Amino acid sequence: MNKNSPTKILEVTYRKAIEETKKDSGRSFLNGLKKKQREWLVKIADKSESLKAVVTALTTSLVKKIEIPEQDIRYHKEELKGGYSGRTFDTKYITPFFKENFRRLAMKESGWLTRSIEQPHSFTLDFPGKIRDKAVKEAFLQILNDVEENKADPQKYLTGLFVLLVHQMVINRIKPVRHILSKKLPIDSIIKCLISHFFRKYYVSGASRLPVIAIYSIYEILIRNVTRYSGKKLKPLRSHISSDMRAGGIGDIEIVDEKNKYFEAVEIKHNIPIDAIIIGDAYEKFKYTPITRYYLLTTAEPNIREGEERKTKNLISEIKIEHGCEIIVNGIIPSLKYYLRLLQNPIDFVERYTINLELEFSKTTEIKNEHIKAWRKILQENLG
Numbered sequence: 001m002n003k004n005s006p007t008k009i010l011e012v013t014y015r016k017a018i019e020e021t022k023k024d025s026g027r028s029f030l031n032g033l034k035k036k037q038r039e040w041l042v043k044i045a046d047k048s049e050s051l052k053a054v055v056t057a058l059t060t061s062l063v064k065k066i067e068i069p070e071q072d073i074r075y076h077k078e079e080l081k082g083g084y085s086g087r088t089f090d091t092k093y094i095t096p097f098f099k100e101n102f103r104r105l106a107m108k109e110s111g112w113l114t115r116s117i118e119q120p121h122s123f124t125l126d127f128p129g130k131i132r133d134k135a136v137k138e139a140f141l142q143i144l145n146d147v148e149e150n151k152a153d154p155q156k157y158l159t160g161l162f163v164l165l166v167h168q169m170v171i172n173r174i175k176p177v178r179h180i181l182s183k184k185l186p187i188d189s190i191i192k193c194l195i196s197h198f199f200r201k202y203y204v205s206g207a208s209r210l211p212v213i214a215i216y217s218i219y220e221i222l223i224r225n226v227t228r229y230s231g232k233k234l235k236p237l238r239s240h241i242s243s244d245m246r247a248g249g250i251g252d253i254e255i256v257d258e259k260n261k262y263f264e265a266v267e268i269k270h271n272i273p274i275d276a277i278i279i280g281d282a283y284e285k286f287k288y289t290p291i292t293r294y295y296l297l298t299t300a301e302p303n304i305r306e307g308e309e310r311k312t313k314n315l316i317s318e319i320k321i322e323h324g325c326e327i328i329v330n331g332i333i334p335s336l337k338y339y340l341r342l343l344q345n346p347i348d349f350v351e352r353y354t355i356n357l358e359l360e361f362s363k364t365t366e367i368k369n370e371h372i373k374a375w376r377k378i379l380q381e382n383l384g
Contacts, residue, residue, distance in 0.1 A: 006093040009066050013155070014101055017162035018359060019236055022220065026163035033160055037146065040139035041157065045164035047136050048105055054131060054140050056098065056111030058161065060090045061123070061144055065154040073154075074123040074144050076112075083122075087112035102165055169358075185347050187340045193350075193378045194336060197371075198270070198299055204368040208270035211299055211332045212237070212252045213360060213367075215266055217352040218339045219253060226342065231258055237360070250285040251294070262291040269298040273305040274329045276315050282327070283319050296329045303331045350379070 020029045030038050048055045061073040064084065076086035091110045098106035112118045116129040123144050131137035146152040198210050216237055223229040235254040251265030267282055274296050286294055304312055316327045340346050357375060360367040 004067055006063050006067055006089070007097075009063050009158075010093065010097045013158050013162055014097075014166075015236070016159050017166045020159070020163050021166045022356070022359065026167050029163055030160055033156060037143070037152065037157065038160070040143050040146075041160045041164055043135050043139040044143075045161065045168060047133055048165060048168065051131065051133060051136055052105050052107055053111040053114035053117045054136055055105055055161075055165075056090055056094055056107050057086065057117050057123075058140055058143065059098075059158065060086050060094045060111065062147070062154045062158040062161070063094065064089055065147055066158065072148055074148055076123060077120055079120060080122055087118070102169065104169070105165065166359075185350060187337060187346055189382055190340060190346055190350060191333060191337055193375075193382050195333065196378050196382075197375055198332075200374060202368075202370055202374070204370050206366045206368050206371060209360065209366045210357075210371065211270055211297075212268045213356045214336060214353055215268060215297065215332070216253050217356050218336065218349060219255070219266075220352055220356075221343060221348055222339065223255065225344075229255065232256065232263055233260075250289060250291070251282075262286065262289040264293045264295075265291060266295040266297060268332065269296070269300065271300050272298055273300040274298055274303055274312065275305040275308045276311045279312055279315050279319075279327060279329075283323070286325065287323060291325050293326050293328065295335075296327065297332050297335055298329075299332045301331065303329055354379075 017026070020026045030041075033041070044051075044054060044058060057076070061076065064071055064086070065073045068084075071084055072082055075081065075083035077083050078085050087110050090107075090112055095107050095110055107113070116131045119127075119129045121127055121129065123141060125141050125145055127137075127141055129137070131140070143152075143157055147154050147157065194214060198207065198214075216234075219234055223232060223234050232255050235249075235256060237253070238249060250262060251267045253266040253268070254262060255264040257263045265286065267278075269278070272278075278296065282294060282296060312329065316329070319325060319327055340349060343349060354375065357367055357372055361369065361372055
């Protein structure tokens with residue numbers, strides 16, 4: 001797929017917005033914008049649900065500018081001199097993208113079916129369309145004017161808009177959870193909740209993804225606070241559907257150094273005990289990397305398949321001698337207990353895990369609404 005195709009622009013920008021939201025709720029990225037630019041975006045994002053057509057028109061315009069930099073995006077109709085069909089572009093790319101990723105903000109067909117947007121006038125500062133919120137109308141037109149007259153970066157605007165929309169989407173769903181959490185959560189209570197979430201009977205697939213998200217959530221906190229991970233970076237979660245080898249990865253969770261070389265990784269199994277075959281498969285994935293530590297964690301009890309204890313121990317020793325990497329086999333639950341003890345406030349993990357469940361639900365098909373509802377119910381029953 002062409003990197004400048006509208007679909008690719010939307011996908012890459014959305015992933016970037018997810019990463020920025022997970023990093024620090026998007027604050028560092030938004031603070032990198034000029035004050036006025038940030039204010040204009042916030043005005044539009046704050047009214048995104050009531051003025052969906054404006055959000056759609058802005059996204060359409062910015063994506064079009066990134067795709068074809070020489071296009072003056074204020075001229076959104078073919079009958080306007082030098083114009084293009086904003087409605088056609090929206091119907092083909094933007095609205096389908098919103099239906100998949102920002103469902104609450106998606107128009108039924110196109111933002112250009114809205115009377116205030118579809119008028120045959122350019123989106124210049126004197127645009128006569130009666131967008132009912134004057135502050136939002138001004139912000140929308142000022143952004144397009146900034147891009148065309150001041151050569152502002154449309155990619156930064158688009159990323160900033162998506163950061164605000166993603167943050168809003170997550171926060172709106174997470175607020176009720178925050179209200180039921182007590183300020184001091186016993187680690188044993190959190191573990192009890194996680195066990196209930198991992199092992200309950202679901203009528204949908206995807207439960208094997210839950211332990212991965214839990215460990216990833218812990219790492220997001222540890223990587224900012226533990227000396228071992230100073231200068232290291234946690235790579236974004238990949239889909240569980242694609243294999244590590246095909247995706248070019250070595251584990252479910254991956255930490256890299258400043259040069260983007262593998263430093264540490266975690267492979268997670270759900271209800272599958274670790275054996276020599278699993279260890280051998282893991283080694284095939286990392287044997288040509290400089291990784292120093294590789295965790296094989298499982299929800300199964302016992303962690304190592306019965307009768308394979310000596311075989312796995314010998315293989316781990318052989319790999320240590322041949323490669324230098326330390327392979328650590330452990331259970332998910334004991335590992336989570338240990339990591340939670342390292343946190344100053346375990347509520348940080350509960351919030352992080354909840355947010356990541358919401359994010360995974362919003363961008364993949366692996367986490368289902370049933371998993372989200374189950375987690376909320378578990379929290380209400382145990383931590384309220």
